[in-house]
Amino acid sequence: MNIERIENLVYQLLQEIGEDPERSGLKETPARVAKMYQEIFEGTNYTNKQIAEMADKTFDEDIYDENCKDMVIVEDIPCFSWCEHHMALMNLQISVAYLPVGKVVGLSKIVRIAEMVSKRLQLQERIGSDIADIMTMITGSEDVAVVIKGIHSCMTARGVKKPGTVTKTSTLRGKFEIESDLRNELINLLPD
Numbered sequence: 001m002n003i004e005r006i007e008n009l010v011y012q013l014l015q016e017i018g019e020d021p022e023r024s025g026l027k028e029t030p031a032r033v034a035k036m037y038q039e040i041f042e043g044t045n046y047t048n049k050q051i052a053e054m055a056d057k058t059f060d061e062d063i064y065d066e067n068c069k070d071m072v073i074v075e076d077i078p079c080f081s082w083c084e085h086h087m088a089l090m091n092l093q094i095s096v097a098y099l100p101v102g103k104v105v106g107l108s109k110i111v112r113i114a115e116m117v118s119k120r121l122q123l124q125e126r127i128g129s130d131i132a133d134i135m136t137m138i139t140g141s142e143d144v145a146v147v148i149k150g151i152h153s154c155m156t157a158r159g160v161k162k163p164g165t166v167t168k169t170s171t172l173r174g175k176f177e178i179e180s181d182l183r184n185e186l187i188n189l190l191p192d
């Protein structure tokens with residue numbers, strides 16, 4: 001990301017929407033927006049593989065032996081993302097579940113993965129598949145589920161303007177897709 005170019009573009013954008021970029025309240029705005037873009041689009045700088053490598057600090061202690069196969073769920077991780085159609089805010093609650101196959105991932109790393117893939121221009125559906133891909137890269141487990149509840153400001157604050165509309169998506173891989181008992185267990189454990 002080239003900060004100087006973003007600043008110039010935001011300056012032009014302010015002019016185009018009929019604003020005066022030189023008025024006192026807007027003087028610092030191009031610089032602020034450029035700085036904000038660096039923060040909120042940080043995930044654009046990395047591939048999923050790179051995010052997996054950054055998060056891959058797995059435990060190797062005795063308690064996490066080969067027999068550790070019980071479901072792990074980290075639920076309701078609050079994340080912000082930006083819809084690729086309007087560059088508008090998505091307010092997300094992301095739940096990630098997987099069945100370990102001898103290797104477990106640090107729980108906070110799951111949160112970091114969810115945050116980093118959200119920091120891109122995204123689709124809610126693709127956030128789910130990005131997280132599932134990265135979880136498989138790290139843990140070697142194909143049994144991953146990602147359930148996301150999203151409030152899309154492009155649907156609440158503009159366009160159809162329907163505040164309160166919630167979009168739910170689920171990405172079910174491996175046993176979560178084919179074993180109905182496991183899927184039901186997941187659904188029962190997840191909050192509404």
Ligand SMILES: Nc1nc2c(ncn2[C@@H]2O[C@H](COP(=O)(O)OP(=O)(O)OP(=O)(O)O)[C@@H](O)[C@H]2O)c(=O)[nH]1
Pocket residue numbers: 083084085122123124125152154155158159160
């Ligand atoms: N599948 C999916 N669609 C999304 C997501 N975020 C926003 N959208 C939709 O993207 C679509 C873009 O539609 P367009 O017709 O190209 O854009 P628009 O004219 O601004 O549409 P309206 O939002 O209906 O006013 C809209 O239906 C949005 O609701 C998302 O994460 N996943």
Ligand SMILES: [Zn+2]
Pocket residue numbers: 083084085086087088152154155
């Ligand atoms: Zn949108």
